[in-house]
Amino acid sequence: MKVLILGAGVIGVTTSYYLSKRGFEVTVLDRQAGPGLETSFANAGEVSPGYASPWAGPGVPVKAVRWMLDRHGPLVVRPQADPAMWRWMLQMLRNCTAARYAVNKARMVGIAEYSRDCLRALRADTGIRYDERSQGTLQLFRKQAQLDAIGGDVEVLRQYNVPYEVLDRDGCIRVEPGLAAVRDLFVGGLRLPDDETGDCHMFTQRLEQLAAAQGVRFIYDTAIRSIDVTGDRVAQVSTSRGPFSADAYVVALGSFSPLLLRPLGIDIPVYPVKGYSLTVPIVNANVAPESTIMDETYKVAITRLGDRIRVGGTAEVGDYQVRLSENRRATLDRSLTDLFPGAGDPSRATFWSGLRPMTPDGPPILGRARYANLHLNTGHGTLGWTMACGAARVVTDQIAGVTPEIPVEELSIARYR
Numbered sequence: 001m002k003v004l005i006l007g008a009g010v011i012g013v014t015t016s017y018y019l020s021k022r023g024f025e026v027t028v029l030d031r032q033a034g035p036g037l038e039t040s041f042a043n044a045g046e047v048s049p050g051y052a053s054p055w056a057g058p059g060v061p062v063k064a065v066r067w068m069l070d071r072h073g074p075l076v077v078r079p080q081a082d083p084a085m086w087r088w089m090l091q092m093l094r095n096c097t098a099a100r101y102a103v104n105k106a107r108m109v110g111i112a113e114y115s116r117d118c119l120r121a122l123r124a125d126t127g128i129r130y131d132e133r134s135q136g137t138l139q140l141f142r143k144q145a146q147l148d149a150i151g152g153d154v155e156v157l158r159q160y161n162v163p164y165e166v167l168d169r170d171g172c173i174r175v176e177p178g179l180a181a182v183r184d185l186f187v188g189g190l191r192l193p194d195d196e197t198g199d200c201h202m203f204t205q206r207l208e209q210l211a212a213a214q215g216v217r218f219i220y221d222t223a224i225r226s227i228d229v230t231g232d233r234v235a236q237v238s239t240s241r242g243p244f245s246a247d248a249y250v251v252a253l254g255s256f257s258p259l260l261l262r263p264l265g266i267d268i269p270v271y272p273v274k275g276y277s278l279t280v281p282i283v284n285a286n287v288a289p290e291s292t293i294m295d296e297t298y299k300v301a302i303t304r305l306g307d308r309i310r311v312g313g314t315a316e317v318g319d320y321q322v323r324l325s326e327n328r329r330a331t332l333d334r335s336l337t338d339l340f341p342g343a344g345d346p347s348r349a350t351f352w353s354g355l356r357p358m359t360p361d362g363p364p365i366l367g368r369a370r371y372a373n374l375h376l377n378t379g380h381g382t383l384g385w386t387m388a389c390g391a392a393r394v395v396t397d398q399i400a401g402v403t404p405e406i407p408v409e410e411l412s413i414a415r416y417r
């Protein structure tokens with residue numbers, strides 16, 4: 001059976017790997033010159049099921065207004081004439097109740113925990129290396145009020161059996177010795193010891209090579225123009241290199257998935273939420289981070305990736321452009337130089353932005369959509385790297401006609417009806 005995967009980001013590439021391992025004949029199309037060159041290129045590097053939470057939650061609308069007024073706040077909204085943006089924001093607002101948050105959180109944690117286990121198994125099977133570390137993540141609180149307010153989060157972690165540690169200042173320095181020099185800047189932290197870190201682009205590139213060695217065909221520099229249907233089936237995909245056809249199709253186009261699905265009458269609420277990252281070479285490893293530190297005040301993640309530090313964060317709801325903003329860079333710079341002064345050389349930093357493919361409720365959209373041979377693997381939002389292996393396993397099982405190992409009915413497009 002032939003499968004055509006649309007998109008060679010971390011989601012498309014992991015899907016190709018699992019499908020070909022299962023015996024499918026797989027081809028992957030992408031407009032870029034190689035794998036993982038759009039949103040999967042320079043994300044914050046966290047494989048963090050512990051932090052898998054929807055952005056829509058109780059109290060968020062009020063916080064959002066405050067963030068938008070603060071120059072270093074984590075959220076910017078740039079209003080567009082696009083009805084999809086307003087629909088998406090409205091749906092997000094509707095998900096800001098405690099009841100919706102609990103449902104959405106459970107769905108996200110389920111797929112993220114499964115995914116981390118799949119990633120560990122894949123690593124054991126293949127020996128793939130990607131500047132990975134398994135040293136947990138640390139949410140760092142600069143203010144006592146932040147530390148005092150973690151009761152709700154801790155309760156949720158307990159409920160989902162996610163191991164955690166609440167640390168005082170010395171506890172934080174024990175796991176992140178680089179913080180010793182700035183001990184007066186923070187009061188404590190919440191550590192998730194089971195979380196991991198790694199370079200998503202390196203992972204995607206190397207997994208692409210492993211998939212190619214298994215027989216997957218990757219075709220780059222190919223713009224997909226439309227998905228063409230006949231009756232109740234997809235018949236072909238039209239591209240800048242002509243038509244491609246297969247027995248089944250997987251849409252893994254990140255933020256661009258809705259644009260190709262809409263003409264088929266499939267309306268998925270995935271909207272781009274732009275984020276930024278800085279990648280800084282380490283010049284003094286003694287004061288550099290060991291793993292991920294989440295600077296709660298600015299909602300910025302600082303991650304050690306081999307001999308580099310990746311600083312990622314901020315959210316901009318606007319258009320599909322990845323143009324860079326110096327204001328956003330200043331927030332990332334500030335967080336890094338506050339917490340790890342002298343660790344990296346900011347003058348040699350590379351600055352990047354990408355579009356998180358976000359659903360308004362949080363979980364991705366997996367599974368068959370409207371046509372008998374059309375499958376979705378998209379909308380992974382803030383944690384696509386964390387969820388990639390699990391989501392790819394689920395979609396592979398579904399195409400193979402096997403029941404997935406975790407319950408996934410609630411991750412399908414049907415939840416929006």
Ligand SMILES: Cc1cc2nc3c(=O)[nH]c(=O)nc-3n(C[C@H](O)[C@H](O)[C@H](O)COP(=O)(O)OP(=O)(O)OC[C@H]3O[C@@H](n4cnc5c(N)ncnc54)[C@H](O)[C@@H]3O)c2cc1C
Nearest residue numbers: 007009011031039040044045046224254275383384385386
């Ligand atoms: C600043 C930032 C920090 C983040 N940090 C983390 C993190 O720490 N941990 C985590 O788990 N996740 C993180 N994420 C989220 C994660 O990076 C994404 O969820 C994930 O990369 C999405 O992968 P994808 O394959 O769906 O999309 P993409 O990587 O964007 O892949 C989609 C592919 O489709 C191709 N494509 C699109 N349209 C067409 C077309 N018409 N024709 C041909 N090809 C097309 C693109 O070229 C692209 O290669 C972060 C994101 C950002 C922006």
